[in-house]
Amino acid sequence: MNKENFITGYPGHESEHRAAMKKVLGQENYEFFFDKWLEYFFTDADAVFFASLGLNALRLPFNYRHFEDDMNPRVLKGEGFKHLDRVIDLVDKAKTGWHSDNHSSWASFWDYKYHQDCYNPINEPCDPEHVRLPAFYQRLERPSVPDHILWLDGNTFAMEFVGFEPLVSGPTKLPNTAYSNHDYNSMGFPSGDAYLGTDEQKSRLEKSFRRKAEWMAKYDVPCWNGEFGPVYSIHEKDEAAKKINEQRYNMLAEQLNIYDKHAIPWSIWLYKDIGLQGMIYTDPESKWNRTIAPSLQIKVDAQLDAWGSYPGASMESVMAPLVAELEKVNPDAKDEYPTPWNVECHVRRAVLQTFLSRTLSDKFAQQFSGMGKEELEECAKSFHFDQCKKRDGLNDILRDHAKLSHA
Incomplete structure (x- = not known):
């Protein structure tokens, strides 16, 4: 219920994507399409498959805009619970992320108390002051069910916990709370080294995880590895x-060994998409994939997505001299928060992932122009379990690991 752009292929951010689709489809067809998309994205078949792998925790992201309109705040939209309740019921029957839809580079969450009042615990927060995130967590009201666990992400993409000490000690200690890190590694992405399974690389993997989880170990509080996983190619x-x-499957298997060694529970990211990272993914020949193919190629060539983009000579020939000039003007620009980012990351976020992506939202939506309900439903149904392909190499590892864990 919160779509990142690489999951379905649109450029930019979800609110821009939805606005462009509404403009092209009209209100009635717009509502019809997205309702069908949510329906087909996770069905009883998905829940049964997930459980069949032996996995027992499903992390369900959702956007607050399903439950409240920006222009009609604090008025609950009951229809927003339709698909949330449906998925929870399906998962129960089967017994089994900063992705805030922000279309600018300004994290306004931190500057408005009202924004904080309207959010539940958040995914991959980035607070440059390192004090406002712990303060926000302290303001959270306990759920009505006292045994319900709060899972709180660390700061800076859930990788560090500076300033969190008041949450785990003294009168401000939060009860029944676990803390979550995210353990992505560059060897699982196009820009990183190939994973060959050397002792040095295995050591790097473990050191990277331990660095992100050392705060929880120090204070002896529960740790949950809330996200991990490489990206893949669908060119079978x-x-x-x-x-x-195969190299990335091997890397993921080694990560699971590390989590077992340190007794850390985990949830993999992600379950379903159009082919970059999902456990299952839409068929390249599906109605959806064929419809968005021209737009998707533009995204790949222009490196518009932050997640899993592939190096390309054309865009890099433009970016490299611009970044070099900016670093010449201000050598300290490299120290700008978030700390894992260099100058190029900031430029890409502002120019490619925000500005250029936004200008292409309408072009993406135009690919659906003239479609009636029958064609729109066919597009949405491309995400139905029965029409998707399974990433067997990944799923086999998860299934085999679950068997060992339950043994």
């Missing part, structure tokens, strides 16, 4: 792609 007949995918 390409031998080079097969080799890359």
Whole structure:
């Protein structure tokens, strides 16, 4: 219920994508399409498959805009619970992320108390002052069910916990609370080194995880690895792609060994998308994938997505001299928060992932122009479990690991 752009292929941010789709489809067809998309994205078949792998925790993201309109705040939209309740019921029957839809580079969350009042615990927060996030967590009201656990992400993409000490000690200690880190590694992405399973690389993987989880170990509080996982290629007949995918499956398997060693529970990211990272993904020949193919190629060539973008000579020939000039003007620009980012990351976020992506939202939506309900439903149904492909290499590892964990 909170779509990142790489999951379905649109450029930019979800609110821009939805606005563009409404403009092209009209209110009635717009509501019809997105309702069908949510319906088909997770069905009883998905819940049964997830449980069949032996997995027992499903992390369900949702956008507050399903429950409240920005222009009609504090008025609960009852219809927003339709698909949230439906998925929870399906998962119960089967017994089994900063992705805030912000279309600018300004994290206004931290500057408005009202914004904080309207949010539940948040995914991958980035507070440059390192004090407002712990303060926000302290303001959270306990759920009506006292045994309900709060899972709180660390700061800076859930990688560090500076300033969190008041939450775990003294009178301000939060009861029944666990803390979550996210454990992505560059070796699982196109820009990183290939994972060959060397002792040095295994050591790097473990050191990276321990650095992100050391705060929880120090204060002896529960730790949950809330996200991890590499990206993959869907070019199944390409031998080079097969080799890359095999390397990344091996890396993920080693990460699972590390989590077992340290007795850390986890949830993988993510379950379903159009082919970059999901456990299952839409068929490249599906109505959805064929419809968005021209737009998707533009995104790939222009490196518009922050997640999993592939290096390309054309865009990098433009970015490299711009970044070099900016660093010449201000060598300290590299120290701008978030700390894991360099100058190029900031430029890409402002120019490619925000500005250029926003200008392409209408072009993406125009690909659906003239479609009636039948075609729109066919597009949405591309995400139905029965029409998707399974990433067997990944799912086999998860299934085998679950068997060992339950043994």
